[in-house]
Amino acid sequence: MKMSGGQILCEGLVREGVDVIFGFPGGAVLPLYDVLPEFPLRHILVRHEQGAAHAADGYARATGRVGVCLATSGPGATNLVTGIANAYLDSVPMVAITGQVARPFIGKDAFQEIDITGITLPITKHNYLVLETSSIPSVVREAFHIAGTGRPGPVLIDIPRDVFAEQIDFHYPETVEVDLPGYKPTVRGHPAQIKKAARAIAESEKPLILAGRGVLISGAHRELRQLAETAQVPVVTTLLGIGSFPETHVLSYGMVGMHGMAYANKAVSSTDLLIAIGMRFDDRVTGKINAFAPHARIIHIDLDPAEIGKNVRVDVPIVGDIAPVLKELNKLITTANHAEWIEQLEDFRRKHPMVDASDGEGLLPQYVVDKIYEVTGGEAIIATGVGQNQMWAAQHYWYNKPNSFISSGGLGTMGFGLPAAMGAKVGCPDSTVWCIDGDGSLQMTIQELATLVQDKIAVKIAVLNNGYLGMVRQWQELFYNKRYVATPLYCPDFVKIAEGYCIAGLRVTRREDVVPALEKAMAHDGPFLIDFMVEPEENVFPMVPPGASLAEVMEAPRKSRKGLIDTSSLPVSNI
Amino acid sequence: MDDMKHTLVALVQDHPGVLNRMVSLFRRRGFNIDSIAVGHSEIPDMSRVTIVVNGSGAIVEQVRKQLDKIIDVVKVADITDDNITARELALIKVKATSAIRREIIEIVDIFRAHIVDVGQDSVTIQITGDEDKIESLLNLVRGFGIMEISRTGRIAMPRGNVGSTPLAEKTPEKAKRLKAG
Ligand SMILES: Cc1ncc(C[n+]2csc(CCOP(=O)(O)OP(=O)(O)O)c2C)c(N)n1
Ligand SMILES: [Mg+2]
Numbered sequence: 001m002k003m004s005g006g007q008i009l010c011e012g013l014v015r016e017g018v019d020v021i022f023g024f025p026g027g028a029v030l031p032l033y034d035v036l037p038e039f040p041l042r043h044i045l046v047r048h049e050q051g052a053a054h055a056a057d058g059y060a061r062a063t064g065r066v067g068v069c070l071a072t073s074g075p076g077a078t079n080l081v082t083g084i085a086n087a088y089l090d091s092v093p094m095v096a097i098t099g100q101v102a103r104p105f106i107g108k109d110a111f112q113e114i115d116i117t118g119i120t121l122p123i124t125k126h127n128y129l130v131l132e133t134s135s136i137p138s139v140v141r142e143a144f145h146i147a148g149t150g151r152p153g154p155v156l157i158d159i160p161r162d163v164f165a166e167q168i169d170f171h172y173p174e175t176v177e178v179d180l181p182g183y184k185p186t187v188r189g190h191p192a193q194i195k196k197a198a199r200a201i202a203e204s205e206k207p208l209i210l211a212g213r214g215v216l217i218s219g220a221h222r223e224l225r226q227l228a229e230t231a232q233v234p235v236v237t238t239l240l241g242i243g244s245f246p247e248t249h250v251l252s253y254g255m256v257g258m259h260g261m262a263y264a265n266k267a268v269s270s271t272d273l274l275i276a277i278g279m280r281f282d283d284r285v286t287g288k289i290n291a292f293a294p295h296a297r298i299i300h301i302d303l304d305p306a307e308i309g310k311n312v313r314v315d316v317p318i319v320g321d322i323a324p325v326l327k328e329l330n331k332l333i334t335t336a337n338h339a340e341w342i343e344q345l346e347d348f349r350r351k352h353p354m355v356d357a358s359d360g361e362g363l364l365p366q367y368v369v370d371k372i373y374e375v376t377g378g379e380a381i382i383a384t385g386v387g388q389n390q391m392w393a394a395q396h397y398w399y400n401k402p403n404s405f406i407s408s409g410g411l412g413t414m415g416f417g418l419p420a421a422m423g424a425k426v427g428c429p430d431s432t433v434w435c436i437d438g439d440g441s442l443q444m445t446i447q448e449l450a451t452l453v454q455d456k457i458a459v460k461i462a463v464l465n466n467g468y469l470g471m472v473r474q475w476q477e478l479f480y481n482k483r484y485v486a487t488p489l490y491c492p493d494f495v496k497i498a499e500g501y502c503i504a505g506l507r508v509t510r511r512e513d514v515v516p517a518l519e520k521a522m523a524h525d526g527p528f529l530i531d532f533m534v535e536p537e538e539n540v541f542p543m544v545p546p547g548a549s550l551a552e553v554m555e556a557p558r559k560s561r562k563g564l565i566d567t568s569s570l571p572v573s574n575i
Numbered sequence: 576m577d578d579m580k581h582t583l584v585a586l587v588q589d590h591p592g593v594l595n596r597m598v599s600l601f602r603r604r605g606f607n608i609d610s611i612a613v614g615h616s617e618i619p620d621m622s623r624v625t626i627v628v629n630g631s632g633a634i635v636e637q638v639r640k641q642l643d644k645i646i647d648v649v650k651v652a653d654i655t656d657d658n659i660t661a662r663e664l665a666l667i668k669v670k671a672t673s674a675i676r677r678e679i680i681e682i683v684d685i686f687r688a689h690i691v692d693v694g695q696d697s698v699t700i701q702i703t704g705d706e707d708k709i710e711s712l713l714n715l716v717r718g719f720g721i722m723e724i725s726r727t728g729r730i731a732m733p734r735g736n737v738g739s740t741p742l743a744e745k746t747p748e749k750a751k752r753l754k755a756g
Contacts, residue, residue: 125646126646126647182648305640
């Protein structure tokens, strides 16, 4: 049978179970686009390739499956780069397909030629330049295998135009073997180490679980819950670990880190045994590293051996896939009672509560998030921008289900929210998907509003419009004497912008209008945008100043939104 | 810090980009690679790479783990503390009028090196050995005027029956790592 490279690629994608591709066409991929309609693959036309990569990312985070994006050579490929880097830093399974100039032109600076395998070398788990049409099936098989197993990550496949076009005599093999002698994706946790961990947990008086995104990747939330409940161990999470443990659970003490709950950070500073699961001790999580968990022995369970001992000393390292490790560990765990320790944490919580969103008269962003939680019954998937909006979305919504919080952690990419929400909604069409975004972040990828309309993707958007690059302004307020350089932000009328795209929208300026507006958005069939004109100078608290330890957390001054913060005693930024 | 020279040996698949990926990990950490030597191994389509870097043990070990994650790197071991045979080959072109050629040949003989080319006013010496031996020879011939030096960088393997990066055997360094924990 004669098949073109493009057809072979599509056949491979179908066999990998791909149902949707986020892409944008161009010369080098034309022979692929030409055959696309022959296959059961939904193509969603984005308005910028960065949106394609973030959408594939959001799709992957929401569904746990490999997300696929597609771009042409040259500028199409370079536009994917931020999205690929974003997926790399957050270990998101993704396959990015790029067109390349025809084989005879490679290396000659041909029109729209760029060395995309070279450019993405440090931000992909692996990448391929396909020079033989007949190798496409094995490349596709390997790419999905690598992207989706072990510690997931993006894999890029660069395919020259003439490879897409070439017709060869071909029968797609029934099974395609993976030949990767250097790839050891999963390891079973060492039984002796697991035993050691169980002993340490039994001996501990103040144990604390710190769960990260690895728990979600491994699908280990049930095992985590069993561990916590059986041994009565309180749980805190990282930003990306949100959803790995129900936040309304009595043992949940929220999120740690720079903008984590004060009581969560105090728990880390007080524990005698930190059980770190599927997280990597990022500096935004640990604060000053040598003052991190000063009283604790540390158990570190992670799939990636290169993460063990990278940032902190570890007493009991366990390298292995988290779900099976926790299963084994749970067999050795005995029931325990840490009433005294839990009472200490409750005391922390009473003395260091979160900012009360119902406090004050103005339209507080925290209040908006709080009401989104109420109106959605906590059942929505929330995707965020980056900055204050992201932190408020993390702090004031209660996430009880895995993969319900989708946010750019490692790279902190403004512009992630809208396309990621789009991808999540495409992957989970029956879920309500809200994008909680900043006025700055939204403007980085706002063109995807058109994609929502063209492909009928009913994402609801809540803009926390503070007229500032708020998070940067907050740092300027606290650490740069309130010199607001390049942070006041002119914004268009977002409601009119939405209207221009034929998207329904509303502006909300008063708190009493929040709930009715949200209800209207929920009842509306299709995408909806609400422009919330929130307090411009509201700050995110608590905050561990850069360079400080988690114990030195700054909490909300009583009148934070009026800007009455005493900055004299704060350490100076060193990041 | 406890900086010292480390010798890493890796078994890699002969795929484009694998060296790039390896070297890039060192670049990112600001390591200067002293030498890197690559050639075919005993296994078809696989090469063995010897990398010599100067750095602290903990950081080199972290980079080694990251090297191990590269898909095309099949095995990688730090054999610095092992009992190893290490060799390097150097070609040294020295100014040599016929009057002083004898003197150079004498030095070459002492080092059991070879003259592999003779030009009108130069000779090319080939020497194999460890870095110290090559440095010693270089010091002795420097006075004649060195026109060009080309060195392969170190290649190394453990002495006796053990290999540095054997394919079949259960990776010993992994077992060690677990024991250490
Ligand atoms: C692409 C990109 N550029 C710059 C930054 C630095 N940065 C972090 S937060 C932030 C402000 C974001 O403003 P906005 O989206 O309005 O969110 P807010 O903090 O006001 O809620 C900036 C500029 C970034 N994270 N990403
Ligand atoms: Mg803003």
